[in-house]
Amino acid sequence: xxxxxxxxxxSLLAFTQIAAASEEVVLGLSKDEIAITATFDxxxxxxxxxxxxxxxxxxxxxxxxxxxxxxPSEPVVVRRKSxxxxxxxNTASVTVDSAPSFYAVGTSGPFNEVMNDSADLEHxxxxxxxxxxxxxxxxxxxxxxxxxxxxxxxEDEGLYKIxxxxxxxxxxxxxxxxxxxxxxxxxxxxxxxxxxxxxxxxVSAYETVIDVRKVGLERWLYNLSRENPMMYGIMSLAxxxxxxxxxSAAFRLLRQG
Amino acid sequence: xxxxxxxxIYLPIAEVSVNAFxxxxxxxxxxxxxxxxxxxxxxxxxxxxxxxxIPPAVAVATEANQIVASSFSGVLAHLRxxxxxxxMGTVLLIGGLIGAALGVVVxxxxxxxxxxxxxxxxxxxxxxxxxxxxxxxxxxxxxxNTRSGIAPKRxxxxxxxxxxxxxxxxxSGLYISVIPPVIVGxxxxxxxxxxxxxxxxIMVPAMIYLLGMPTKVVVGTSLFQIIFVTxxxxxLHATTNYTVDVALAVLLLVGGVIGAQIGTRIGTKMxxxxxxxxxxxxxxxxxxxxxxxxxxxxxxxxxxxxxGGH
Numbered sequence: 326x327x328x329x330x331x332x333x334x335x336s337l338l339a340f341t342q343i344a345a346a347s348e349e350v351v352l353g354l355s356k357d358e359i360a361i362t363a364t365f366d367x368x369x370x371x372x373x374x375x376x377x378x379x380x381x382x383x384x385x386x387x388x389x390x391x392x393x394x395x396x397p398s399e400p401v402v403v404r405r406k407s408x409x410x411x412x413x414x415n416t417a418s419v420t421v422d423s424a425p426s427f428y429a430v431g432t433s434g435p436f437n438e439v440m441n442d443s444a445d446l447e448h449x450x451x452x453x454x455x456x457x458x459x460x461x462x463x464x465x466x467x468x469x470x471x472x473x474x475x476x477x478x479x480e481d482e483g484l485y486k487i488x489x490x491x492x493x494x495x496x497x498x499x500x501x502x503x504x505x506x507x508x509x510x511x512x513x514x515x516x517x518x519x520x521x522x523x524x525x526x527x528v529s530a531y532e533t534v535i536d537v538r539k540v541g542l543e544r545w546l547y548n549l550s551r552e553n554p555m556m557y558g559i560m561s562l563a564x565x566x567x568x569x570x571x572x573s574a575a576f577r578l579l580r581q582g
Numbered sequence: 583x584x585x586x587x588x589x590x591i592y593l594p595i596a597e598v599s600v601n602a603f604x605x606x607x608x609x610x611x612x613x614x615x616x617x618x619x620x621x622x623x624x625x626x627x628x629x630x631x632x633x634x635x636i637p638p639a640v641a642v643a644t645e646a647n648q649i650v651a652s653s654f655s656g657v658l659a660h661l662r663x664x665x666x667x668x669x670m671g672t673v674l675l676i677g678g679l680i681g682a683a684l685g686v687v688v689x690x691x692x693x694x695x696x697x698x699x700x701x702x703x704x705x706x707x708x709x710x711x712x713x714x715x716x717x718x719x720x721x722x723x724x725x726x727n728t729r730s731g732i733a734p735k736r737x738x739x740x741x742x743x744x745x746x747x748x749x750x751x752x753x754s755g756l757y758i759s760v761i762p763p764v765i766v767g768x769x770x771x772x773x774x775x776x777x778x779x780x781x782x783x784i785m786v787p788a789m790i791y792l793l794g795m796p797t798k799v800v801v802g803t804s805l806f807q808i809i810f811v812t813x814x815x816x817x818l819h820a821t822t823n824y825t826v827d828v829a830l831a832v833l834l835l836v837g838g839v840i841g842a843q844i845g846t847r848i849g850t851k852m853x854x855x856x857x858x859x860x861x862x863x864x865x866x867x868x869x870x871x872x873x874x875x876x877x878x879x880x881x882x883x884x885x886x887x888x889x890g891g892h
Contacts, residue, residue, distance in 0.1 A: 402887040404696045412704075412876040415696045415885070474884030481882075543594040550595055550824050558820030561647050561828040562813055568832045569651035572839035580843075 370394070370535065372431075373501035376521060386524035388497040389432070389439040393450050393520075394504050394535070396427030396484075397513030403471040419471040426511035428455055428485045431502040433492040441525030448520065448527060452476060452485050483507055512538055595827035596640045602833060604634065609834035613841020616652075618849040619861045622808070624649050624779035625713075627834065629706055629868050638702045639693065640827055642778030643819035647831040649780045649812040652838055653805045660802030667753035667799045671806040673760050674785070677767020678774070678811035685775025686818040693823070696887060700876075705777050707873045713783060714865035721858040754795045754803075762793060767807065774815045780808040 372392050382388075401424045404415040430450060432439045440450060449455045456476050479485040484507055492502040515535040520527050538544065550557040591602040608630055616623035624645050631641035660666050692698045745759035766788045770781035785804045789795045795803070820826040849857065 402696065404885050404887060406880060406883045406885070408879070412700075413880055413883075414700055418696055471884070474882075475886060478882065478884060478886055543592055546594040546828065550820065550826070554821040554824060555817070557828075558817040558826060561820060561826050561831065562650055562816055564828055565647050565651035565831045565835055566654045569835050569839055570655055572836050573655045573843070576840060576843050 369503045369505045371501065371503045372517065372519070373499070374519070374531075376498050376500070376529075382497050383523070388494060388528075389434055389522045390492045390494055390500045390502075391433070391436075391440055391450060391520040391522060392431040392492060392502050392504065393455070393518045394427070394429050395455065395516050395518075396425045396511055396537075397515070398423040398425045399511070400424075401475055403474050405471070405474070419468050421472060421475055424456060424472075424475050424479075426484065426513075427507065427515070428452060428479075429504050429506075430487045431491040431504055432487070432489050433494045433500070435489050436487055438525065440520070440522055440527070444520075444522065444525060444527045448518075448530065450518075450520065452480070452487060456485070506537075591829065591833070593636075593827050593830050595825065596636050596644075596830060598635060598637075600634065600636075600830075605830065605833040606837040608634070609837025610841035610844075611837075612834075613838035613843075614845035614848065615841075615861065615864070616838070617842035617845020617847075618852070618857055619845075621861070622649060622653070622780040622782045623838070625706075625710065625777070625783060626864070626868060627838075628702075628778045629710075629872055632703070633871070636830070637825075638699045639689075639819075639823060640825045640830070642689075642702060642776070643816065643823060643825040644827045644830045644834075645778035646774060646812045646815040646819065647826050647828070648834050648838070649778075650809055650816060651831070651835050652842075653780065653809045653812070657802070657805045657809050660805060663802070664753075665799050666802040666806050667751055667795070668806070669749070670751045670754055670756075670763060670793075670795065670799075671803045673749070673763045674767040674770075674803070674807040675810050677764035677769075678771035678807055679767075679814055680764075681768035681771020681773075682775045682811050682815045682818065683771075684768070685772040686815065686822060688772075689776055690822055702776060702778075703872055703876060705773075707869055707876065709773075709777070710865050710869035710872070714862050714869055717858055717862035718866065721855050721862060725855045725859070751795075754793075754799055756794060758793065766792065767811075770807070771811050771815075774808075774811050775818065778815075780804075780812055782808060 372394075376388065401421045402418055403421055404418040406413045407416045408414075409416065430436070430452070436451065440448075445451050445454055453476065457472065476485060483505075488504075491504075492500055494500045513536075515537050517533050517535055519531040521529040546557075549560070589602040590599045591605075592599050608627070612623040612627045612630065615621070615626060627648070628641050628645045631645070632638055636644075657666070689698060689701070692701045745761050747760045748757055749760050750757050766785060770785050773779055773781045773784065782801075782804050785807065786800055789800045789804065790797060816826055
């Protein structure tokens with residue numbers, strides 16, 4: 326129902342917009358805030374929208390959609406282990422100036438067919454290009470293997486991913502996709518880009534920002550631990566002592582009763 | 583919601599999702615062991631937390647928090663029974679606070695170098711290796727000598743009595759220099775800060791064999807020292823590293839308290855030597871697993887960390 330309402334709202338908005346391209350995107354997001362709560366197990370965000378056009382659907386290759394969600398970019402220290410005296414020790418480190426904490430791409434078909442190489446080069450959509458363009462300036466230059474490591478490790482952790490055929494396009498007009506978010510995501514602004522393509526060429530691009538915040542008790546605890554660590558420490562001790570005492574007292578009562 | 587994720591809980595500081603039952607179960611299992619063997623359990627819990635994917639820095643700091651809580655009711659019981667040498671406890675504590683501060687400085691320095699995981703794991707391999715094999719050998723010997731009944735004697739006079747700054751410890755019936763207890767305290771404090779353990783497994787033998795304290799006040803006095811040193815360590819980690827995860831501590835604690843009650847009952851039904859050989863084998867197994875992780879080439883040579891700023 327909410328989705329439907331949003332869609333109607335988006336459609337209404339579409340009429341008021343002045344078209345620059347012949348086809349452009351009107352977007353709705355299921356949530357513009359993603360919540361992490363006590364039972365947070367990696368939420369998913371639903372991206373959906375409609376294509377607004379003043380002319381009939383053009384002939385030729387069908388309309389394809391690419392959705393790219395990026396997390397806030399932060400500096401990352403990459404460390405490499407090597408064998409010292411028989412054990413594996415961190416011996417080299419490089420600071421990558423900036424790398425997104427999360428990057429996911431959803432496409433309506435195989436990536437290479439949906440977006441050709443020159444379009445990818447221009448818009449930097451694939452993981453390789455998106456990360457390299459942001460993390461291009463490395464403090465110690467000449468160490469591409471460290472940037473490779475960032476990409477590889479985050480791909481393994483599911484933080485960087487391309488999910489092909491995950492965008493459903495209906496009647497070349499409506500599209501929707503859901504992008505899974507990991508549990509350990511970073512708070513902040515998540516720039517989200519949507520590309521409409523035909524025959525691998527980008528015909529329209531749309532950009533918005535999703536605000537991701539931890540909510541509830543988790544957010545409160547996290548913020549307290551950073552902003553008022555003394556208070557947080559005392560509180561942790563008090564809670565732990567109370568819990569330990571309470572549990573043993575409860576057990577004693579159980580045994581007696 | 584998927585069924586297998588039903589009890590996944592998001593730990594706000596560790597920033598990982600873990601099954602709540604796994605944490606309760608771990609707390610319970612280590613609690614059973616600590617109840618059975620009368621040990622704190624921190625030296626088993628911390629490496630187990632590494633194995634389930636809690637970052638070592640968070641595991642160490644949170645374990646310190648948990649130890650404060652799990653020792654609290656024990657201290658109260660000993661205070662009621664007047665089996666705490668408060669004077670000796672205070673001297674040990676002064677050393678402990680110095681040691682904890684030193685330990686956190688070393689911990690944070692190595693953290694900035696990216697070597698803190700290695701430091702913590704190496705400390706564990708060394709200590710678990712030594713303690714595990716000593717316990718194993720001693721329990722084997724004890725089983726062989728059950729009938730001859732050789733009991734370790736506490737020394738009344740040794741080189742310690744030649745040291746200056748003597749003090750009278752009435753509860754323990756001792757008149758010794760404060761230097762050895764302060765040094766014992768410093769060592770235990772360093773271990774608490776770096777390894778997230780109470781240090782009872784070092785302090786108790788040191789108090790009996792080195793300081794010559796009577797056995798009946800040893801446990802209460804060591805708990806008294808541990809509670810303040812681990813409390814201080816928790817505060818240091820919380821304010822400098824932001825690595826104390828209170829949600830993790832509470833879950834482990836609840837499991838731990840219940841487990842300890844069950845463990846105490848099991849412990850009374852088993853022979854002491856069998857128990858100790860069992861514990862020794864467990865300690866050695868954890869040590870071997872940690873050691874192999876350091877020796878075998880890791881599948882991923884690179885690791886990511888936050889840059890020094892925050």
